[in-house]
Amino acid sequence: MVPPIHSTGAIMSRYALIDFRHPEKGLANRDQTGTFGSNMKAGGLIGRVIGKIKSSSTVVPNLTLAYLKAIATQEGKKAVIYSGMPQGEEWILIASSLHHYKLEIALAQEIKKAFPQSKVGFINAFATTNPELFEEVADFVILGEPEWALWKHFRGEQDLVGRVVSEPQLDLDQLPFPQWEKDRLWEYGYFPALSRRPFLTIQSSRGCPYGCHFCPYLVLQGLPLRRRSNQLVLAELKHLKTEYGVKSVLFRDIMFSYDMKGTKELVQMIAQANLGIEFGCETRPDHFDDELIELLKAAQFKMVNLGIESPHRDILKASGRKSVKNNRIEKVIKKLERAGIKVQAFYILGLQEDTKQSMEDTIAYSRKLNTFTAQFCILTPFPGTKYYEDLDKSLLLTDDFGRFTEYEPVVDIAGATPGDILELRDLAFSGYYMRPQWFTKHGVRLGLELLVNIFKH
Numbered sequence: 001m002v003p004p005i006h007s008t009g010a011i012m013s014r015y016a017l018i019d020f021r022h023p024e025k026g027l028a029n030r031d032q033t034g035t036f037g038s039n040m041k042a043g044g045l046i047g048r049v050i051g052k053i054k055s056s057s058t059v060v061p062n063l064t065l066a067y068l069k070a071i072a073t074q075e076g077k078k079a080v081i082y083s084g085m086p087q088g089e090e091w092i093l094i095a096s097s098l099h100h101y102k103l104e105i106a107l108a109q110e111i112k113k114a115f116p117q118s119k120v121g122f123i124n125a126f127a128t129t130n131p132e133l134f135e136e137v138a139d140f141v142i143l144g145e146p147e148w149a150l151w152k153h154f155r156g157e158q159d160l161v162g163r164v165v166s167e168p169q170l171d172l173d174q175l176p177f178p179q180w181e182k183d184r185l186w187e188y189g190y191f192p193a194l195s196r197r198p199f200l201t202i203q204s205s206r207g208c209p210y211g212c213h214f215c216p217y218l219v220l221q222g223l224p225l226r227r228r229s230n231q232l233v234l235a236e237l238k239h240l241k242t243e244y245g246v247k248s249v250l251f252r253d254i255m256f257s258y259d260m261k262g263t264k265e266l267v268q269m270i271a272q273a274n275l276g277i278e279f280g281c282e283t284r285p286d287h288f289d290d291e292l293i294e295l296l297k298a299a300q301f302k303m304v305n306l307g308i309e310s311p312h313r314d315i316l317k318a319s320g321r322k323s324v325k326n327n328r329i330e331k332v333i334k335k336l337e338r339a340g341i342k343v344q345a346f347y348i349l350g351l352q353e354d355t356k357q358s359m360e361d362t363i364a365y366s367r368k369l370n371t372f373t374a375q376f377c378i379l380t381p382f383p384g385t386k387y388y389e390d391l392d393k394s395l396l397l398t399d400d401f402g403r404f405t406e407y408e409p410v411v412d413i414a415g416a417t418p419g420d421i422l423e424l425r426d427l428a429f430s431g432y433y434m435r436p437q438w439f440t441k442h443g444v445r446l447g448l449e450l451l452v453n454i455f456k457h
Contacts, residue, residue, distance in 0.1 A: 015079040016086035028097035034216035035124040037097030041407040046430040057191035066178030075154035096127040129383035193303040196247035213320025219384035256281035271299035311365040342372040355415030
C-alpha cells in the first residue's frame, strides 16, 4: 500500500533541503545526468545563444528533493526546499553535484558558521561515490538513493552520522507522490521541447538493464528495471493536474519504453484519461513500434529524447554501448515526426575510440537526421560508472571535478586533441542551427513558440 501524502502527526523536527543556486554560476542542473548535474557550454555566437536559452528556459525541477519533502510531510516532519541559505533548521541536506561540488562545500561551511547546532549532510551520486570530499564539513553523507535512509531516520530507526548506507533497489510503489513548492513552479520549464507551463516531472521507472558503461544514471539507480504500477503513475498525473495545474510533464525514466507491454498499457491509460497535459520522455530508438507511436500520439506526447551518440557502431561498442542500426534510427525518427512528435537527439563527441574524422561523421549524421534539436556533449567519465572505473587514470587531463561539465574534454584520446574536440563541439552547434534545411523544417515553428514563450513568461 502506498503511504499517504498528507502529514500523519504533529510537526516536530525541521529539515532543510537545498538545491543550491550560486549567485553567479547559477544552478548545477542536479536532476540531470543522474544527479551529477550538467553545465551547457559552447563557443561561438550560436553556441552561446543556445547556452543562454537552456540556462533560462530549460530548468528541470529536483525530483529527489520533492520526494524527500513528501516523505517528511508524511512522517510528521516539516521540510522546506531552499536554493540558498536555510534558516537554521535542525537537519540540513544539500544535494551534491559534480562540477559545483566546491561551491556546495563552501555553502556547508557558511551554514556551519551561521548555525553551529544544525546537522549538515550531503546526498546524490557524487556524494555517494566520493564521500571523502564532503566529510570534512559534513556531519553525514547518505550513500545511494536517499529516500529509504531518510524514511528510517524520520521513524527513529536510522541515526544520521558519518556514512549512511541507504537501502538499495527501493520499491518505488512505496513512495508517496513528490511534493513540489508551489511558489517556485514558474521557475521550471523544458522549452523549446515542451513549451506549456506549469511544467513538472514524473518517474514511472528507475534503472536500465542496458548498462551503458558511461551512463551516469546507473550510479544510483542500478541495472534492474523497477517500474511503478501504471495505476499509481496515472494517479500521480491526475494529482499533478489538480494540485499544481500542470500543462506539460516530462517522464524522467532512463528508458521509458524498455518494458514495451507495460509502457503501452500506461500510455493507453493516459490517452483515455484525457488530462489536457502534453508529455515528453526519453528512450532508445529500438524500443518503438508503430503501435506505441500511435499510442504516444493519442496520449499527447509531444517530444521524445533519443540518445544517438555516434553513427559508428564499432566506436559505440568500444565505449560499452549497445548500438542501434542507423537505418532503424532513421525510420523511427521519420515515424515519430509524421506523428507530430518532436525528436531531440543527443550526441557524444570524444568517445574513447573517436578521431577527428569520426566526430565529423557524427556532426554530419546529426545534420542528416535534422531533428528538432541536437545536443552535442563531450564524453565525461562520471565517478561510479564502469567507464570511470575501467579508465586508465593517467589519461585524465585534470583531477578537478569542477571541469567535469559534459562540455569540456577531460580525457585524453589518441585520435584527437582536446583543442580538436572543443573546435568540433562549437562547429556542431553553429553548423546545425544555421542550415537552411533546419530553418525550413523547424525554424518557423520554433520562432513562433519562442515568441509565445516570451509573451507569456
